[in-house]
Amino acid sequence: MSATPRIAVIGAGLGGAAAASLLIQEGFDVHVYEQAPVFSRQGAGIHVGPNVMKILRRIGIEDALNEQGSHPESWHSRHWETGDILAQIPLGDYAVKEYGASYLTVHRGDFHALLIDALPDGALTYGKLLTKVEDLGNEVRMHFADGTVAHADIVIGADGVNSRIREELLGPEPPKYAGYLAHRAVFTTPPTKAGMLPFDPCVKWWSDDRHMMTYFVTAKADELYYVTGVPVEQWDLKDRWLPSSKEEMRDAFRGWHPTVQALIDATVEVTKWSLLERDPLPLWSRGRLVLLGDACHPMKPHMAQGAAMAIEDAAMLVRCFKEVGAEHHELAFGLYEANRAERASKVQRISHDNTWLRTNEDPAWCFGYDVFSVPLVDPQPK
Numbered sequence: 001m002s003a004t005p006r007i008a009v010i011g012a013g014l015g016g017a018a019a020a021s022l023l024i025q026e027g028f029d030v031h032v033y034e035q036a037p038v039f040s041r042q043g044a045g046i047h048v049g050p051n052v053m054k055i056l057r058r059i060g061i062e063d064a065l066n067e068q069g070s071h072p073e074s075w076h077s078r079h080w081e082t083g084d085i086l087a088q089i090p091l092g093d094y095a096v097k098e099y100g101a102s103y104l105t106v107h108r109g110d111f112h113a114l115l116i117d118a119l120p121d122g123a124l125t126y127g128k129l130l131t132k133v134e135d136l137g138n139e140v141r142m143h144f145a146d147g148t149v150a151h152a153d154i155v156i157g158a159d160g161v162n163s164r165i166r167e168e169l170l171g172p173e174p175p176k177y178a179g180y181l182a183h184r185a186v187f188t189t190p191p192t193k194a195g196m197l198p199f200d201p202c203v204k205w206w207s208d209d210r211h212m213m214t215y216f217v218t219a220k221a222d223e224l225y226y227v228t229g230v231p232v233e234q235w236d237l238k239d240r241w242l243p244s245s246k247e248e249m250r251d252a253f254r255g256w257h258p259t260v261q262a263l264i265d266a267t268v269e270v271t272k273w274s275l276l277e278r279d280p281l282p283l284w285s286r287g288r289l290v291l292l293g294d295a296c297h298p299m300k301p302h303m304a305q306g307a308a309m310a311i312e313d314a315a316m317l318v319r320c321f322k323e324v325g326a327e328h329h330e331l332a333f334g335l336y337e338a339n340r341a342e343r344a345s346k347v348q349r350i351s352h353d354n355t356w357l358r359t360n361e362d363p364a365w366c367f368g369y370d371v372f373s374v375p376l377v378d379p380q381p382k
């Protein structure tokens with residue numbers, strides 16, 4: 001191991017970019033390898049809860065995100081047909097006071113761009129698809145599709161649901177299709193019409209077998225987003241997403257409230273995404289390799305906490321490196337898993353069941369979590 005361990009992060013998604021920023025802040029020697037040639041602003045929104053905002057504060061992008069995002073006063077759950085309120089969860093100022101930071105909804109591309117821009121020049125290389133990784137004992141050798149090879153002392157697999165690093169640790173196994181598709185569309189906020197409710201800044205419409213979540217993705221409330229969960233039995237895993245259409249949306253949401261129909265009418269472009277899961281993994285690390293985010297606990301997005309878990313993982317991993325020293329990487333990885341697995345598995349389970357905030361419940365355990373101050377637990381002896 002070099003004097004200052006060289007840390008490679010595979011994947012510059014939300015989890016990998018956050019991990020790299022936090023590590024660089026702590027003085028580590030970090031390089032990020034991302035397979036994509038470039039990132040674009042794809043049509044999707046994302047919730048960013050106070051549990052994540054506290055980490056973004058440390059990265060230095062909390063204020064910028066607060067300026068970009070929408071700050072809903074509450075989360076509403078509504079009945080699919082009548083629009084009756086099933087639950088109203090206070091957010092807005094209440095979230096700042098009770099959970100220590102704001103609750104935002106924002107365009108995913110804008111959020112990702114802020115995280116990427118927070119990285120120092122030269123820390124990230126695009127177009128680097130990791131094809132093979134070899135833990136040589138004293139260092140790790142990484143092979144990329146462009147024929148290049150790089151070396152590091154520690155490799156963090158932040159490479160998403162089809163993680164190459166997970167495969168190295170546990171063998172090839174495709175993720176499980178969860179039996180649901182998510183339609184996603186971002187479009188200009190349409191005017192409200194007679195018979196409709198005004199657009200709630202953050203609302204989930206529920207029937208027994210499907211839902212539609214809607215929220216603004218800008219502070220100006222000029223762009224709206226919806227994301228659905230619709231049961232569809234079969235899906236070919238070779239496609240992560242496919243184009244969808246207004247007609248398909250009308251079929252899936254026939255008879256739903258006029259406000260939902262207005263959202264479908266206003267749709268310009270809609271895509272449908274397969275929802276993928278894995279059972280909790282038997283290990284999160286081995287030797288010099290460690291996983292975070294969707295690479296180790298992909299989940300249905302029904303709690304809107306998948307990226308949140310990836311970013312919390314990143315912050316906890318950095319905390320554990322500081323706690324025991326990155327040169328003791330296996331100790332740090334054990335401490336990290338001991339302090340993340342239970343929470344990530346709980347969020348994965350509730351996301352699977354799709355019960356989160358359907359009725360009034362206290363979300364403090366999730367939103368109030370502070371990864372920097374939560375007391376650490378020791379790993380169980382193996």
Ligand code: FAD
Nearest residue numbers: 011013014015035047130159160293294301304306307308
């Ligand atoms: P990813 O974001 O998947 O990033 C992985 C990165 O690794 C990618 O950039 C990829 O190109 C790169 N990569 C992959 N393989 C390689 C390789 N071999 N070599 C180099 N690079 C590689 N989460 C929330 O918190 N809130 C929400 O509101 C929310 N809504 C969602 C809605 C939908 C429909 C879906 C599908 C998910 C949603 N999520 C949400 C979940 C969230 O998107 C994921 O949990 C999150 O993106 C995981 O981040 P990650 O960094 O672990 O992985």
